[in-house]
Structure formats: C-alpha cells, structure tokens
Amino acid sequence: MSAVVLKDIYKRFGAVQVVHGINLDVAAHEFVVLVGPSGCGKSTTLRMIAGLEEISEGSLTIDDRAMNRVAPKDRDVAMVFQNYALYPHLNVADNIAFGLRIRRMKKDVIARSIIEVAEILGLTEYLDRRPADLSGGQRQRVAMGRAIVRHPKVFLFDEPLSNLDAKLRAQMRAEIRRLHNRLGVTSIYVTHDQVEAMTLADRIVVMNDGRIEQVGTPMDLFMNPVSTFVAGFIGSPPMNQFTGTLESDAEGASVTIGGARISLPDTVPSDPGRDVIIGIRPEYVSLAAGEASSPVAIKLDLVEPLGSEALLHAAIGEDPFIIKAETFGDVSHLSGLTEVHVPAAMVKVFDAATGRVLNRAAG
Amino acid sequence: MTDLPASSAGSATGVSEPATRATEKPMRERLVRLADHFKREWQIYVMLAPMIIWFLLFLYKPMYGLQIAFKDYSIFRGIVESPWVGWEHFETLFNNSQFLRAVKNTVIISALSLIFGFPVPIFLALMFNEILHALYRRTCQTIVYLPHFISTVIIAGIVITAFSPSAGIVNTIIGWLGIEPVYFLTKPEWFRPIFIGSGIWQEAGFSSIIFLAAIAGVNPSLYESAVVDGASRWQMMWKITIPSIMPTIIIMLIIRIGNLMEVGFELIILLYQPATYQTADVINTFIYRQGLQSGQYDLAAAAGLFNAVVAFVLVMTANSISKRVSRTSLW
Ligand SMILES: Nc1ncnc2c1ncn2[C@@H]1O[C@H](COP(=O)(O)OP(=O)(O)OP(=O)(O)O)[C@@H](O)[C@H]1O
Ligand SMILES: [Mg+2]
Numbered sequence: 069m070s071a072v073v074l075k076d077i078y079k080r081f082g083a084v085q086v087v088h089g090i091n092l093d094v095a096a097h098e099f100v101v102l103v104g105p106s107g108c109g110k111s112t113t114l115r116m117i118a119g120l121e122e123i124s125e126g127s128l129t130i131d132d133r134a135m136n137r138v139a140p141k142d143r144d145v146a147m148v149f150q151n152y153a154l155y156p157h158l159n160v161a162d163n164i165a166f167g168l169r170i171r172r173m174k175k176d177v178i179a180r181s182i183i184e185v186a187e188i189l190g191l192t193e194y195l196d197r198r199p200a201d202l203s204g205g206q207r208q209r210v211a212m213g214r215a216i217v218r219h220p221k222v223f224l225f226d227e228p229l230s231n232l233d234a235k236l237r238a239q240m241r242a243e244i245r246r247l248h249n250r251l252g253v254t255s256i257y258v259t260h261d262q263v264e265a266m267t268l269a270d271r272i273v274v275m276n277d278g279r280i281e282q283v284g285t286p287m288d289l290f291m292n293p294v295s296t297f298v299a300g301f302i303g304s305p306p307m308n309q310f311t312g313t314l315e316s317d318a319e320g321a322s323v324t325i326g327g328a329r330i331s332l333p334d335t336v337p338s339d340p341g342r343d344v345i346i347g348i349r350p351e352y353v354s355l356a357a358g359e360a361s362s363p364v365a366i367k368l369d370l371v372e373p374l375g376s377e378a379l380l381h382a383a384i385g386e387d388p389f390i391i392k393a394e395t396f397g398d399v400s401h402l403s404g405l406t407e408v409h410v411p412a413a414m415v416k417v418f419d420a421a422t423g424r425v426l427n428r429a430a431g
Numbered sequence: 432m433t434d435l436p437a438s439s440a441g442s443a444t445g446v447s448e449p450a451t452r453a454t455e456k457p458m459r460e461r462l463v464r465l466a467d468h469f470k471r472e473w474q475i476y477v478m479l480a481p482m483i484i485w486f487l488l489f490l491y492k493p494m495y496g497l498q499i500a501f502k503d504y505s506i507f508r509g510i511v512e513s514p515w516v517g518w519e520h521f522e523t524l525f526n527n528s529q530f531l532r533a534v535k536n537t538v539i540i541s542a543l544s545l546i547f548g549f550p551v552p553i554f555l556a557l558m559f560n561e562i563l564h565a566l567y568r569r570t571c572q573t574i575v576y577l578p579h580f581i582s583t584v585i586i587a588g589i590v591i592t593a594f595s596p597s598a599g600i601v602n603t604i605i606g607w608l609g610i611e612p613v614y615f616l617t618k619p620e621w622f623r624p625i626f627i628g629s630g631i632w633q634e635a636g637f638s639s640i641i642f643l644a645a646i647a648g649v650n651p652s653l654y655e656s657a658v659v660d661g662a663s664r665w666q667m668m669w670k671i672t673i674p675s676i677m678p679t680i681i682i683m684l685i686i687r688i689g690n691l692m693e694v695g696f697e698l699i700i701l702l703y704q705p706a707t708y709q710t711a712d713v714i715n716t717f718i719y720r721q722g723l724q725s726g727q728y729d730l731a732a733a734a735g736l737f738n739a740v741v742a743f744v745l746v747m748t749a750n751s752i753s754k755r756v757s758r759t760s761l762w
Binding site for chain 2: 118119120140141142145146147149150151153156157158166167170171214218
C-alpha cells in the first residue's frame with residue numbers, strides 16, 4: 069500500500085513554474101529523502117504535501133484519500149522545520165503539547181504524551197526550559213517531539229539538521245533513523261546534503277530543477293546513476309567525468325582521455341564516433357593493474373590524507389581527476405604516483421548531449 | 432522621549448542583560464580599557480556625539496535652572512543671585528487648591544487614556560494583520576495613520592467644529608434622535624471623554640505601526656507549524672501573535688506609564704475653557720498659566736519638578752515590576 073502518492077504534480081508561483089510534473093509513490097513506513105541542489109523545488113514539493121502551498125496541478129493522495137483540497141490540519145501530517153519553529157514564549161513541555169492543546173485533547177492524555185515523548189527523545193530534564201535556554205541539538209529534539217506527539221500518518225522534514233554543526237548533525241541523523249526504525253512512521257525528508265540522504269533513506273529521490281531525476285535506494289543511485297547529474301550529486305567526492313568520443317576495435321569499446329585509452333564495459337552499445345561523457349568513481353580507481361583495467365598516466369598534484377583513506381588530486385591531461393585510495397596507515401607510498409588503473413566494469417558512460425547513461429544494466 | 436531599542440520590536444528575548452561585574456575592577460584598568468576602546472572605535476563615538484550634545488544642551492543644561500524651584504527667583508537678579516527659600520514653593524503649591532485639582536486631573540486623564548488608549552493600537556495592529564487583501568489593507572492603514580500628520584491645532588479645530596452646538600455633526604446626529612443640542616465643550620463632564628477620544632483618534636493608528644513591526648518580526652514558520660498542527664486564525668492570534676509581541680507591548684506600556692504625568696497639554700490648552708477647568712486643568716496647563724502667563728517662574732519650576740519626580744518614580748517602578756514579572760524591561 070502506498071501511503072503518499074504524488075501524481076503529475078505541478079507548482080506555479082504566478083507565471084513561474086517551479087515544479088514540472090512530479091510522480092512519486094511513497095510506501096507505508098518508508099523513509100524517502102528528497103535531495104537536490106538549492107532551488108530545485110524540494111521544499112515546495114514538501115510544502116504541497118503538507119498543504120502549506122496549493123497544488124497548481126496534479127493529485128496528491130495520502131492513504132488513498134485525495135488531499136488536494138484538504139486543509140493541512142486534516143491531512144494528519146506533522147512537519148519539522150529547518151529553524152525548528154519552536155514557540156519562544158512556551159517551555160519545552162508546552163511546545164510539545166501545542167498541537168494536542170489545539171486539538172483540545174484531554175489534559176491527562178496530554179500530560180502522558182508529553183512524558184512519553186520526552187522520554188523517547190531524552191528531554192525529560194528540560195521540560196521546564198524555554199527554547200532560548202536549550203542547545204541546538206536539544207531544540208531540534210523538541211521540534212521532533214512536537215511532530216511525534218501527534219502520532220501522524222506522515223512525518224515531513226524540511227532540512228531539519230542544517231542549522232547544526234557537523235558532529236551534532238551526524239549524531240541527530242542517526243537518532244532520526246533510529247526513531248524511524250522504532251516508530252515506523254512514513255517519512256519524507258528534504259535535504260541538500262547527499263550524505264544525509266544516503267544514510268537516512270530507504271529510497272532517495274534526486275531532484276533537479278523541478279523534476280525528478282532518479283528514484284532509487286542509496287546503493288542503486290551510487291552504483292547506477294541514470295545521468296551525469298545524479299552521478300555528480302551522489303557520492304563524496306562526486307564521480308569524475310570526462311568528455312570523449314566512443315571508439316571501437318577488436319578489444320571492444322573505448323574512449324581516449326588525455327592520451328590514455330580507457331576500456332569500457334561491454335554493455336556499452338557500439339556506436340563509434342558518438343560523443344560521450346565517461347564517469348569514474350574516485351573509489352573504484354585502483355593503484356595496481358587488474359584484469360580488464362586500463363592504465364592511465366596521471367599528474368599528481370596534492371595528497372589529502374583523511375585517515376584510512378586519502379584523496380589524491382590529480383589530472384589526466386588537463387582534466388582534474390580525483391582518486392580515493394587506501395592509506396594502510398601511511399601516505400608516503402602515494403606521493404610518487406604516476407599511473408593508476410581504471411577497471412572497465414566500473415566505468416559509466418553517458419550520452420554527451422543528453423547526459424543520460426548508456427550502460428544502465430551494468431555494475 | 433527615550434529612543435526605543437530597535438531590537439525590541441522583533442526579538443522575544445527581552446532587552447535587559449544581567450549587570451556585568453565590571454564595577455569590581457579597579458578604576459584605572461577600566462579607564463585604560465575605555466581609552467583603548469576609544470582609539471579603536473573612535474568612529475562610533477563620533478557618531479554618538481551629536482546625540483550626546485543634544486542631550487547635554489537640551490536636557491541636562493536646562494536642569495541647571497531647576498534650582499529656581501528652591502529660590503525666590505526674579506529675572507533681574509538671575510538664577511545665581513536669587514536667594515534660596517527652601518521648600519516654600521512646594522508648600523505654596525500643596526496649599527493651592529488649583530494645583531491639587533490639576534494633579535488629580537492629570538492622574539485621572541492619564542489613567543483613563545492609558546486604559547482606553549493603550550489597547551487600541553494593539554487591537555488595530557492585530558486587525559490589520561488579519562486583512563489578507565494587500566490593497567484593502569494598505570488603504571485602511573493610510574486612513575487611520577492620517578490624523579497623526581495633522582497639526583494639533585487643526586485637530587482641535589476639527590473637534591471644536593464637530594462638537595459645536597449649532598453646526599457640529601455630533602449635535603446634528605443627536606438632533607435626528609430628537610435630543611436637544613448640547614454645548615459639549617463647556618460641560619466639565621464631557622471634557623475627558625472628548626479629549627481622550629480625540630487623542631485615540633489622532634494617535635492610535637500611528638502607534639499601531641510599532642506593533643505591526645513587531646508582528647512582522649514573528650517567525651513565519653511558527654504560523655506554518657501551527658497551521659499543520661491545526662490551529663485556527665483565532666488560535667494563532669492568541670497563542671502566537673500576542674505572546675510574540677508581548678515584549679514590545681510591555682516596553683510600550685512602561686514608556687506610557689513613564690509619560691503618565693505628561694498629558695498632551697497642547698490639545699488641552701486648545702480645548703479647555705474656564706468652564707471646564709474643573710475637569711480639564713492638568714499640571715502642565717497649570718504650569719503654563721502660572722509660569723508663562725503670570726510670570727511666577729519659580730512656582731512653575733517647582734510644579735514641573737514635582738511632575739518630573741513623580742514620572743521618574745513611575746518609570747522605575749514599572750520597569751522593575753516588568754523585569755521581575757515578565758523578564759522584559761527597558762534597561
Ligand atoms: N512563494 C514563492 N514565490 C515565488 N517563487 C517561489 C516561492 N517559493 C519558492 N519559489 C521558487 O521556487 C523554486 C524552488 O524553491 P524551493 O524552496 O522549493 O527550493 P529548495 O529545493 O527547497 O531549495 P533549498 O535547498 O535552497 O531550500 C525556487 O526557484 C524559488 O525561487
Ligand atoms: Mg528548501
């Protein structure tokens with residue numbers, strides 16, 4: 069059963085169309101992350117689901133009920149905002165209880181719910197504090213509490229972690245995922261941070277310029293990006309991309325980049341002369357020769373040790389090429405590097421004109 | 432009047448800060464630090480200078496003249512040469528039934544205009560905030576702001592005309608209801624309602640701007656969050672808007688209480704007549720008549736000083752009560 073279904077959703081602000089036809093099925097209990105660059109329409113889409121923006125065209129259903137004309141309060145969704153939207157004049161307990169009081173629930177039910185939620189989120193000792201006297205992470209938790217306490221059908225999150233520092237963000241990210249595992253409430257989560265998307269999502273929706281670029285599991289997007297856009301968005305650092313022309317000889321398809329012949333997987337349709345973009349993940353470059361891999365001469369420019377791995381900033385010809393290599397506790401063996409090997413199976417090939425992948429089935 | 436701290440409009444956190452413990456530092460060290468600060472940030476002090484000069488010139492220098500409240504002042508002898516008389520003028524004042532009447536009227540008129548006048552701008556601001564149609568809203572705002580820009584003399588003229596027994600619109604209307612014309616401005620019992628009412632008419636709209644600004648400063652996602660939670664517009668007004676602008680309301684209230692003794696006396700002078708002195712004569716009009724018309728500068732200065740001391744006590748009290756009760760205060 070699908071919990072939330074978006075069908076051909078369009079959004080126009082006056083004459084400007086910002087969402088151009090979105091189709092998305094979110095299954096019950098699923099955690100879906102909308103990710104994409106700034107201004108691509110993630111928040112707008114989320115706000116249409118919440119009912120804060122009117123849907124210009126298309127249909128939205130939640131639990132098989134048409135929602136286009138339903139007021140936000142009757143959609144049974146709860147939303148967590150980027151700036152938490154806590155009421156500064158209310159203490160934590162009253163903030164959490166706000167939605168319940170608005171719905172005129174019984175006093176003892178409210179009191180019990182506050183205690184329960186505070187326990188889940190570790191807020192019990194802060195119930196009397198005002199938001200101004202809390203840390204960023206605690207405020208974030210209160211905002212979560214306000215959503216949880218209502219037991220909604222759907223949670224909507226709009227960049228809830230972007231005001232936190234990196235360490236706290238990682239910690240809260242795990243907490244959100246744990247909470248989802250525990251409560252199992254269908255969640256739609258907006259972020260522009262691909263790490264957040266990868267770690268939280270059951271499925272990721274990559275958006276670009278008001279359209280869905282690709283929907284899939286995190287690993288699916290990582291291994292099989294359908295376009296150069298997704299390839300450049302998912303993964304950190306992103307996939308290296310080079311433009312070239314398809315060639316074909318007895319050994320199969322290849323592309324020549326900066327003088328190096330790079331063999332392509334045999335799933336690439338043979339079409340010599342076609343302009344393509346090839347994508348190579350920094351993680352899938354090996355330092356040693358392997359079966360069916362192409363040697364490539366590189367100019368190493370900079371080694372950035374990260375601990376167990378190092379980022380090598382290099383170039384093939386004039387094109388920048390980033391490689392992620394294992395350090396085995398020492399980076400000295402990396403500094404003199406002049407040649408790396410690119411396994412054919414790991415190379416993605418995209419059409420240069422459309423940016424669409426040509427060897428979808430592989431790898 | 433005191434300049435409002437600009438932040439008070441938007442911020443909900445209040446304006447006061449816990450007093451720093453700098454006082455315990457040795458004086459020398461603090462002076463050195465001040466000098467350092469001056470060297471580094473002298474531009475700020477230059478910008479501050481005109482305001483400080485203005486204060487010194489127009490607020491502190493005149494205080495020198497306050498001493499005539501305790502002297503038998505004559506313009507020929509000058510301030511310094513006039514002999515001291517101690518509390519004599521105050522004794523005279525408090526034995527003067529006109530002065531006592533003026534004190535009583537000041538308090539009554541102030542209190543009534545605070546009670547009736549203070550909530551009106553807040554109410555207007557909340558109403559404007561609920562008008563969603565932009566053009567309609569702007570039109571309404573312009574209409575209620577307008578009287579503020581009319582000079583008090585003209586306001587008085589309008590009031591006098593409106594309440595005139597022969598051609599005034601008020602008497603015309605009650606005439607339709609079969610009531611005899613009343614010469615309102617000669618009736619002591621009508622003076623206060625007319626004065627307070629016209630004061631509200633003139634200033635309420637304009638005063639609503641500060642509350643509108645405070646409302647505009649409320650984080651919009653508070654409302655969105657409340658909408659998703661199911662709040663109605665009415666609930667949002669009571670549970671979000673009003674609590675959010677409460678610091679502003681309290682600060683405005685403190686200022687108003689501080690000015691409680693400061694009745695807008697131009698309008699009174701323009702509207703009152705000997706027939707209505709009984710309810711209309713306030714301390715400032717009394718000072719005006721004693722000081723400027725009868726030339727008793729020392730007595731008028733004593734009355735003014737009394738007025739200022741009472742006002743000072745009022746602001747201090749209001750501020751400290753507010754600090755304790757609501758964590759909001761002017762300083
Ligand atoms: N009320 C509005 N009126 C006009 N245009 C709007 C409005 N709200 C959003 N837009 C436009 O719609 C587009 C999508 O905005 P949206 O807020 O959904 O982006 P986003 O993907 O959430 O970006 P970010 O990551 O920066 O939050 C933007 O180009 C924005 O300028
Ligand atoms: Mg956004």
